[in-house]
Amino acid sequence: MKLSFTYVFLLFLVLSFQLSSCARQQKKSTTKETIQPKEPKTIKTGADRIDQYLPFLKNKNIAIVANQTSILHVLQRAEVAPNVMGSATTTHHLVDYLHHYDGINVQQVFAPEHGFRGKADAGEAIADGKDVKTNIPIISLYGKNKKPSPEQLKGTDVVVFDIQDVGARFYTYISTLHYVMEACAEATIPVIVLDRPNPNGHYIDGPILEPEHKSFVGMHPVPVVYGMTIGEYAQMINGEKWLANGVQCDLTVIPLENYTHQSIYSLPIKPSPNLPNDISINLYPSLCFFEGTNVSAGRGTDKQFQIYGSPFLEKTNFSFTPQPNEGAKYPKYKGELCYGEDISTHQRLANLNLSWLLKAYKQSPKKDFFNAFFTKLAGTKKLQQQIEQGLSEKEIKTSWQQDLESFKKVREKYVLYK
Structure with a gap:
């Protein structure tokens, strides 16, 4: 039986449309696969190599x-x-x-x-x-x-x-x-x-x-x-x-494999007794300044470098009492009730936070707040002087910027990772 020209032409159009639709779907599927985010490769330490x-x-x-x-x-x-x-x-x-x-x-x-x-x-x-x-x-x-x-x-x-x-x-x-x-x-x-x-x-x-x-x-x-x-x-x-x-x-x-300076790395073993987890490690650079003051950074608790306080700070809903434990046989304010702040849920820091130090200074007896160790930790007398003069966190940090830019140029000569 002979097929009319019109019928054949319509059949051709239907088949062409179906083939085109399949091609578009396949392309869409392929495109979707290519933009799927890849899982980050496992970081390999030098010891592992x-x-x-x-x-x-x-x-x-x-x-x-x-x-x-x-x-x-x-x-x-x-x-x-x-x-x-x-x-x-x-x-x-x-x-x-x-x-x-x-x-x-x-x-x-x-x-x-x-x-x-x-x-x-x-x-x-x-x-x-x-x-x-x-x-x-x-x-x-x-x-x-x-x-x-x-x-x-x-x-x-x-x-x-x-x-x-x-x-x-x-x-x-x-x-x-x-x-x-x-x-x-x-x-x-x-x-x-x-x-x-x-x-x-x-x-x-x-x-x-x-x-x-x-x-x-x-x-x-x-x-x-x-x-x-x-x-x-x-x-x-x-x-x-x-x-x-x-x-x-x-x-x-x-060198490391699969590492950049933006990699989030969770330590498998605590590096010292008073840095028990990732939160304490991230907060440590900011809270360690308290080691040179009359404020406790949580030694003698289970939240070392995740809280701060002293008997001299304003009474709040948060308090703790340091007791001897691993890594702190003689904690500051052993057995004394300390008021302060729990910052263990704070978002991950990408800079030094001086707000807690400044806040504690304003609430503490000024005469006894700093000890000689503070200057060693800061590496300069200027930070204590700036705090005592009432400078804001922004003003203090602005004073560092020129030196930081100079350091970054030195650092750049030795970096191995992006």
Whole structure:
């Protein structure tokens, strides 16, 4: 039977429309797939990048600067040390891992403030000893002995530094890094820094430390929050010749993978007893100024560096009573009722917040508010003077800006990540 021309033409139009519709749907589907946000890749620490640093350590006598945060994740069974039992998800402490690795001799461990297992109070003297698990000698780098001596480094071929920093100038692990690099430079011993993310690496803020106020809670002309990983910071110490007599050490940084300074990184292990969670770590640069005042920053509670208060502040609905606990054997205002503010639900900070400090100053007895430690924390006398003069937070922060811009130019030379 013959089909009319009109019928064939109509059939052609219908089929063309259907094919065009299918093509549009397929294109739409493809477009939708391409704009789906990709899941962020897992950040890989320097310690996790085993193949990058093992060649430097084989058949060597090594010393490790470490604490409880010095962990690594063995991602493939082939990477597991021959004498270490493990699987694809096994987590090891760096000291344990390298101690069992054939051809590597871990001579000793150097421990920073809070000790090798991270249990000691801030400022508490740490005794030398032996690790109960590996029987490796532990040498404290806190107290009178902050810098490894030539005798302590005798026979060491390379020093590995692997400690989690939190990006605040007064957090003493970067001071330990300085002294380790200095001792190794003088002894011509290479240093390998296994880089770790900076949970406060997303901003730069605060007054620059002035040389006359140099101490173990601030050794370098950097702001309170410097926006660098510990590997980047090591490169800056070396490159700016901040070590004694301008010496420079043989430095290797094992970089991070899949990290930027805007990455949100949750620490798997608390870096010290009084920084128990991500909130406290983020608030720490702002609240640590209270350590140089008559106001408690929450030591002796379960909300360290998430609350503040004292018996002298105005009575509010919020109060707490500090009691001895891990990391605070003798907390400020032990057993006394303190009034203040709970800021544990505050949004994530991307700058220093001085409002709590200024508010507490206005409510406290002015004569006894500051102590000598405040200037060490601030790195300058100007901040205390500005507060006493009644300057606003905006006015105080404006006074930092020129110095911060100068620092950023120095910092730019050493950054490894965007």
